Amino acid sequence: MSEGTPLLELENLSITFATPGGPVYAVSDVSLSVERGKALGIVGESGSGKSVTMKAVMDLLPSTAAIGGRATFDGIDVLTMPSSRRKHFYGVDVAMVFQNPMTSLNPVKRIDAQMTEGMRYHRDLSKNDAKKRAIELLELVRLPDAAGRLRQYPHELSGGMRQRVVIAMALANDPALLIADEPTTALDVTVQRDILNLLDNLRTDLNMALILISHDLGVVRDRTDDVVVMYGGRVMESAQTEDLFADTRHPYARALQLSIPDISKPRGQRLDPIPGSPPDLSSPLTGCPFAPRCTFAQDDCHSTLPVATPVGDGSHTFSCLHPLGQEATV
Amino acid sequence: MRFVVRSLLQLVLVLFAVTFVAFGALNYLGDPLFNILGPIALEESGPEYAEVRAEARAQFHLDDPFPIRYGRWVGDMLTGDFGRSYSNQVTVRSILADKLPVTVVLMVYAQVIAIAVSVPWALWTASRAYRFGDKASTVVSFTMLGIPVFALTVLLFWLFAIRWQLFPTRYEDETIGQRLTSLFLPAVALATPLIATYQRLLRTDLISTLQEDFISVARAKGLPKWYILFRHALRPSLFSLLTVFGIQVASLIGGSLVVERQFQIPGIGFEVVEAIFRDDFPVVLAVVVVVSVAFVAVNVLVDLIYTFLDPRVDFNG
Amino acid sequence: MVGIGSAHLRTDEDPIIEVNNLVMEFPVANRAVVQAVSDVSFDVVQGETLGIVGESGCGKSTTAKAVVQMPKPTSGSVRYRDKELTTLSKQDLRRTRSDLQMIFQDPVSSLNPRRGIRDIIREGVEVWGTSGTWGEARITELMESVGIDPQYGDRKPFQFSGGQCQRISIARALALDPYVLISDEPVSALDVSVQAQILNLLEDLKQEHQLTMLFISHDLAVVRNISDRVMVMYLGRVAEVGDADSIFGNAAHPYTQALLAAIPGSGIEDDGSLSGELPSPSNPPTGCRFHTRCPHATEVCTTTVPEFGQHGPDHWLACHHPQSTPVTLS
Numbered sequence: 001m002s003e004g005t006p007l008l009e010l011e012n013l014s015i016t017f018a019t020p021g022g023p024v025y026a027v028s029d030v031s032l033s034v035e036r037g038k039a040l041g042i043v044g045e046s047g048s049g050k051s052v053t054m055k056a057v058m059d060l061l062p063s064t065a066a067i068g069g070r071a072t073f074d075g076i077d078v079l080t081m082p083s084s085r086r087k088h089f090y091g092v093d094v095a096m097v098f099q100n101p102m103t104s105l106n107p108v109k110r111i112d113a114q115m116t117e118g119m120r121y122h123r124d125l126s127k128n129d130a131k132k133r134a135i136e137l138l139e140l141v142r143l144p145d146a147a148g149r150l151r152q153y154p155h156e157l158s159g160g161m162r163q164r165v166v167i168a169m170a171l172a173n174d175p176a177l178l179i180a181d182e183p184t185t186a187l188d189v190t191v192q193r194d195i196l197n198l199l200d201n202l203r204t205d206l207n208m209a210l211i212l213i214s215h216d217l218g219v220v221r222d223r224t225d226d227v228v229v230m231y232g233g234r235v236m237e238s239a240q241t242e243d244l245f246a247d248t249r250h251p252y253a254r255a256l257q258l259s260i261p262d263i264s265k266p267r268g269q270r271l272d273p274i275p276g277s278p279p280d281l282s283s284p285l286t287g288c289p290f291a292p293r294c295t296f297a298q299d300d301c302h303s304t305l306p307v308a309t310p311v312g313d314g315s316h317t318f319s320c321l322h323p324l325g326q327e328a329t330v
Numbered sequence: 331m332r333f334v335v336r337s338l339l340q341l342v343l344v345l346f347a348v349t350f351v352a353f354g355a356l357n358y359l360g361d362p363l364f365n366i367l368g369p370i371a372l373e374e375s376g377p378e379y380a381e382v383r384a385e386a387r388a389q390f391h392l393d394d395p396f397p398i399r400y401g402r403w404v405g406d407m408l409t410g411d412f413g414r415s416y417s418n419q420v421t422v423r424s425i426l427a428d429k430l431p432v433t434v435v436l437m438v439y440a441q442v443i444a445i446a447v448s449v450p451w452a453l454w455t456a457s458r459a460y461r462f463g464d465k466a467s468t469v470v471s472f473t474m475l476g477i478p479v480f481a482l483t484v485l486l487f488w489l490f491a492i493r494w495q496l497f498p499t500r501y502e503d504e505t506i507g508q509r510l511t512s513l514f515l516p517a518v519a520l521a522t523p524l525i526a527t528y529q530r531l532l533r534t535d536l537i538s539t540l541q542e543d544f545i546s547v548a549r550a551k552g553l554p555k556w557y558i559l560f561r562h563a564l565r566p567s568l569f570s571l572l573t574v575f576g577i578q579v580a581s582l583i584g585g586s587l588v589v590e591r592q593f594q595i596p597g598i599g600f601e602v603v604e605a606i607f608r609d610d611f612p613v614v615l616a617v618v619v620v621v622s623v624a625f626v627a628v629n630v631l632v633d634l635i636y637t638f639l640d641p642r643v644d645f646n647g
Numbered sequence: 648m649v650g651i652g653s654a655h656l657r658t659d660e661d662p663i664i665e666v667n668n669l670v671m672e673f674p675v676a677n678r679a680v681v682q683a684v685s686d687v688s689f690d691v692v693q694g695e696t697l698g699i700v701g702e703s704g705c706g707k708s709t710t711a712k713a714v715v716q717m718p719k720p721t722s723g724s725v726r727y728r729d730k731e732l733t734t735l736s737k738q739d740l741r742r743t744r745s746d747l748q749m750i751f752q753d754p755v756s757s758l759n760p761r762r763g764i765r766d767i768i769r770e771g772v773e774v775w776g777t778s779g780t781w782g783e784a785r786i787t788e789l790m791e792s793v794g795i796d797p798q799y800g801d802r803k804p805f806q807f808s809g810g811q812c813q814r815i816s817i818a819r820a821l822a823l824d825p826y827v828l829i830s831d832e833p834v835s836a837l838d839v840s841v842q843a844q845i846l847n848l849l850e851d852l853k854q855e856h857q858l859t860m861l862f863i864s865h866d867l868a869v870v871r872n873i874s875d876r877v878m879v880m881y882l883g884r885v886a887e888v889g890d891a892d893s894i895f896g897n898a899a900h901p902y903t904q905a906l907l908a909a910i911p912g913s914g915i916e917d918d919g920s921l922s923g924e925l926p927s928p929s930n931p932p933t934g935c936r937f938h939t940r941c942p943h944a945t946e947v948c949t950t951t952v953p954e955f956g957q958h959g960p961d962h963w964l965a966c967h968h969p970q971s972t973p974v975t976l977s
Contacts, residue, residue: 045838046809058550091552098550103543108565108640117561118551144924153641158924159703166547188702188865189909196911215839218911259843261872263910266892269872273843277808 006033007209008057008094008177013069015049015056015233025281026052027233029069031308034226036176039203039210041220041241043256044230047278050213053230054179058096059086073177091118095170099182101163105154111165112150118172137168141198160191167198177209178202184219196223217257221245229253232279232289235308239316249311249318252290288320296322337630344626345619349407352618353400356611363392364609366416390416407619413612415605422616425601430620432503433590433597436513437582440520441575447521448528448571453559455529456536467529474526479585483519483592490515501595516589523585524578528571535567542566565639572639576632579625653688654955655888655963662690662726663859664714664827669723671709671883679929683709684720685883691827691876696853696860698874698891700867700906704925705880707863711829714861715747716740727827745771748820752832754812758804758819765790765800768819786822792855793818793848810841814848821856828853829861834869846872867910871895876961879903882936883928885955889962899958899969901941935967943968 015027027049034040044050055061057071057078071078073093081089098104106114115137116130125133131150138146141164154162163183170178180199184192200223203210214220220227220241227244229237229252237250248254258272276293279285288294291301301321308317363371366386370379387393391402406413412422455464477485491499497515502508539545540563548558586599594600598617605613636643653667671684684706691697699707713720716732725732730743751757758767768786787797793814795807804812813833820828830849834842850873853860864870870877871891878888879902887900898904907913925940926932932939938948945968953965 045840060546060549087552089552090550096547096550098543098547100543104547106544106548106562106566107642109562117548117553117557121551121553121557155642161924169547169551172551189867189906190702193909193911216911217839222911256839259840261843261846261868263868263871263895263907263913265871267872267874271843271847271872273847274840275844277810277841278838 005035007036007074008211009033009070009072010053010057011070011072013053013056013067013071015052015061015068016066017062018064018066019282022282025233025284026065027056028285030230030233030235032228032235032238034177034209034211036209037203037207038226039200039212039224041224041227042211042213042230043215043217043220043227045215045256045278047232047281048230049233050230051181052233054096054181054211054213058094058179059090060096088122091175092122092173093175094177094179095173095175096179096181097163097166097170097183100186101159101166102186104166105162107154109153110150111152111154111157115150115165115169115172118169122173133172134168137171138165140171140202141165141168143168159187160194163187163191163195164198167195167202171202171206174206175208177211179211179213181213182215183212185215192219199223217260229256232285233281234289235319236290237316237318237320238308239311243311243316247311247316249316249323250290250320251294251296251322251324253318254324255295296324298322333633337626337633340630341623341626345622348618348622349404349615350400352615353403353611354396356609356614357396357399362390362416362609362611363387366390403615407615412616412619415613416610417608422612425613426598426616426620429596429598429601432513432595433586433599435509436517436520436586436590436595436597437579439510439513439517440524440582440585441578443517443521444524444528445575448525448532449564451525452529452532452536453564455533456540456563457555457559459533459537459540464533467533471526471529474522477522479519479523480588480592482522483516483589486515486519487592501593512593513595516593516595519589520582520585524582527574527578531570531574532567535570536563539563539567568639569636572632572635576625576629579628580621583621651686651884651952651965652954654957655885656688656690657692660690660692663693663728664691664861665724665726666690666710666714667724667726669710669713669725670721671706671713672721675929681929682883682931683928684713685931686723687880687883687885689878689885689888691859691861693826693859694857695875696862696873698870698877699861699863699880700865700870700877701880701886702906702925703865704882704928706883706928707880708831710880711749711831711861711863714827714829715744715749745823746825747827747829748823748825749829749831750813750816750820750833752835754809754816754833754836755804757816758812760804763801763803764795764807764815765797767804767815768822771819771823789818789822792852793821794844808841810837810844813837813845817845817848817852821852824856825858827859827861829863831863832865833862835864835866842869849873867895867906879906882926882931884936885965886937887962887964887966889959889964893959893962897959897962899962899971900964900966901943901968901970902937903964904970905940935965943970 010030010032013027013030017024017026030049030053032040042050042053052061056065056067061067067079076085112131112134115134116127119125119130119133120127134150135146138149143149143161143164149157157165183199184195187195196219199210199212202208212220212224224241227239227241228235229244229250231252237244237248237253244253248257255272255274259274261271262269274293279289279292285305287302287304288306291297294301304321306319306321308319310317361371363383363386367382369375371383391399410423412426414421415425451467455467458464490496498512501512503512545558545562548562583599586597587603590597590599591603602614602617656665667688669684669687673681673683675681687706687710689697699710701707714725716725720733723733727743727747732740732743735743762770765786768789790797790800795811795814795818804815807815833849834845837845846869852858862870862873874891876889877891877894879886879894879900881902886902887894887898894903898907926936934950935941935944935948935953938944941948947967951967953967955963955965956969958964958969
């Protein structure tokens with residue numbers, strides 16, 4: 001990770017869910033950090049723990065989840081915050097945008113009610129001031145006819161417009177950190193580009209930290225300063241975005257890049273899928289979670305848990321016993 | 331506009347179907363003449379009463395074929411004339427005017443109690459779904475559903491009116507206060523199964539609403555729990571409850587037959603039970619009409635509330 | 648826009664599917680009619696894969712479903728070999744449907760949750776009354792060919808991952824020995840690593856069973872990987888159609904160009920031409936339906952629906968102002 005004081009820092013975060021079938025080890029030993037004004041990408045497939053990790057930070061996990069490790073925000077321990085601090089932490093210091101704009105808004109409440117409730121609760125704004133601010137925010141996210149939209153219901157807006165509303169809503173109390181969980185996955189490519197551009201601009205203009213969770217390496221590649229690649233609830237590789245793509249060390253990070261069809265290659269290009277299925281997290285791992293699907297795996301991979309190993313100055317780390325060398329870059 | 335037309339059409343169809351069946355059933359299964367004339371209506375009572383019988387048959391049009399009698403009844407009904415009671419010649423309208431208000435108050439009372447208890451209860455259980463309080467509530471609500479209304483009535487009456495004497499044993503209606511006190515136990519008896527039904531339905535809908543993304547969004551906004559429950563989760567969860575609320579109007583009337591009799595409340599439920607035993611067609615049919623109209627009206631109201639609850643519901647769809 | 652006439656239909660070849668002037672309209676509230684598909688014509692030759700791309704609401708799925716008469720089109724003709732499907736009797740249509748099989752986006756919900764997967768695969772064959780010629784050995788063989796271990800035949804769909812469920816639904820489709828396989832976003836719900844497995848599998852099975860394929864996707868890279876020919880749709884009409892290499896390498900329709908430019912990491916400069924909302928399909932723009940978002944639109948585009956013109960050997964587009972500078976993918 002890059003130097004500087006982190007705004008959000010996770011140290012050895014672990015999350016276990018109690019289920020009728022026994023514990024599920026959703027996240028194990030995850031450490032990452034993001035600075036003010038920077039964008040961090042978290043990449044992984046379903047079950048990698050990328051969303052669960054951030055939901056833990058946002059206190060959105062069900063009561064069946066047990067969280068271990070530390071999460072600090074601006075020096076305060078998020079997981080053990082006193083309730084006086086908690087009361088105005090979520091939705092103020094940290095805000096979150098979710099994957100599906102079609103379901104992120106309450107279908108039976110008008111846009112204005114949904115946009116102003118957070119401001120009114122946290123900052124005690126009057127109804128009118130809150131409405132003025134809501135219009136400003138909708139203009140900030142470039143929603144056409146901002147004032148007119150306030151009286152509308154969510155179903156009267158398109159998916160792209162709704163995601164703008166959700167983003168505007170998240171910005172209501174000037175958060176220092178915005179967590180975006182697959183914010184464009186449910187949207188068309190053309191809308192996706194607009195929304196990602198918008199998030200980019202907002203981050204720079206508002207000097208906000210952005211955590212962009214995505215399964216799409218392409219999305220993260222263009223838009224983030226640092227990347228964390230997760231698999232099976234663990235961090236596989238973590239680096240400045242450029243380094244990760246230029247000098248991939250972890251076989252999973254590389255396999256992920258290779259499995260995506262390349263639009264510049266003509267038809268018939270044989271893809272290199274990752275064999276097998278995602279890992280079963282209901283038993284604690286003795287070795288590398290990726291070992292069963294890894295073409296480079298050796299005997300020790302199944303029995304020894306790899307630790308984060310630095311490359312060069314330490315901003316780039318990978319957790320692999322048999323990493324790829326320089327020659328393996330894409 | 332289409333909504334109004336559709337509602338009226340619905341009303342006409344329901345009224346026709348219900349009254350046709352009721353009119354037919356009463357005519358084929360009962361003997362009104364006996365109720366009009368008493369024992370002399372029977373052939374065995376002797377030929378000397380033949381003339382009286384014939385007169386009565388003519389007066390009450392009992393010899394006309396079924397379609398004509400039904401048609402005449404419908405025609406009269408449309409002009410607001412429900413005829414006279416066979417047994418005491420009092421107009422059915424005055425019977426309705428006399429007895430209906432008590433029953434309406436009783437039913438509204440029961441629904442108000444049911445909603446007032448079930449909604450907070452459901453909110454409470456949904457917010458702690460599958461934990462102890464919720465599981466205990468499930469046992470309680472199933473018990474409430476399982477008790478037959480007549481048994482509950484007896485139990486309530488004995489405990490609260492006789493043993494602890496908290497409520498009057500006889501119906502009193504001098505003042506509004508008396509009326510509400512007298513009707514409290516019967517209303518609770520009627521409301522008990524409703525409370526349990528509404529609580530179950532609303533709890534289930536709330537639990538699934540609480541899984542929705544917009545609830546996570548609201549939580550991520552840092553809004554307090556009670557606010558999310560009341561302002562975000564409640565409204566989109568009311569649909570099943572509302573649908574059943576409309577349908578329950580019918581079963582409430584059934585319940586009032588039992589309850590009014592047991593608490594000796596001079597309502598329409600009490601009256602109709604008597605009328606059925608007497609084969610007093612005009613009274614029974616008038617009640618059937620009133621119940622059908624009330625049922626359709628409440629359900630039209632429910633449709634209207636849908637559109638208010640969810641802006642996506644198309645008023646004219 | 649875009650897309651009237653049938654100049655792009657191949658007369659010299661013998662198409663297995665020929666769709667002419669297909670129109671699909673659905674009544675919605677307030678007497679409005681959604682014009683989901685308006686005057687679409689295309690053909691597919693035996694053994695070919697036609698990819699259909701476009702943003703959500705462009706009518707690509709509706710078009711594909713219209714081919715199998717689900718539901719019957721409002722007007723137009725759909726020919727399969729020598730049969731006109733739109734006028735076929737219910738019974739004949741039912742018989743023909745086994746030749747045309749579909750697989751869907753959500754593999755888990757498209758399988759009956761209460762049946763074992765072996766039964767699910769056998770089910771279709773029983774319905775068609777041809778199970779006599781069918782042995783259990785054939786089902787085992789099919790399961791193997793899609794990469795599902797036959798020993799798990801008694802398990803229920805929920806015991807499998809999304810990717811495995813998609814394999815099962817492919818096996819179910821193939822059990823009827825179809826000639827045409829219509830795939831509606833078959834990999835959109837899957838993780839990238841699994842997506843590649845399914846794409847390779849479809850490609851292998853296509854060779855093995857000599858299938859003709861209609862492949863619907865919003866993901867241009869995926870379509871690029873699997874399609875011989877590509878049809879780009881916009882708001883119920885065809886914008887550009889032709890040989891995949893020609894469409895991707897030499898896109899001349901402003902809409903296709905904008906779509907390509909919007910892909911993350913495409914390296915194409917973002918001219919922002921596609922910002923703005925998709926017009927309502929119940930009230931589509933006059934003339935070329937794309938003119939409201941097109942950077943090159945002129946007067947004629949607002950008044951006249953463009954007809955198909957030839958742009959290359961197998962490359963057709965409906966545009967008044969075809970762009971000569973192709974966009975190039977990096």
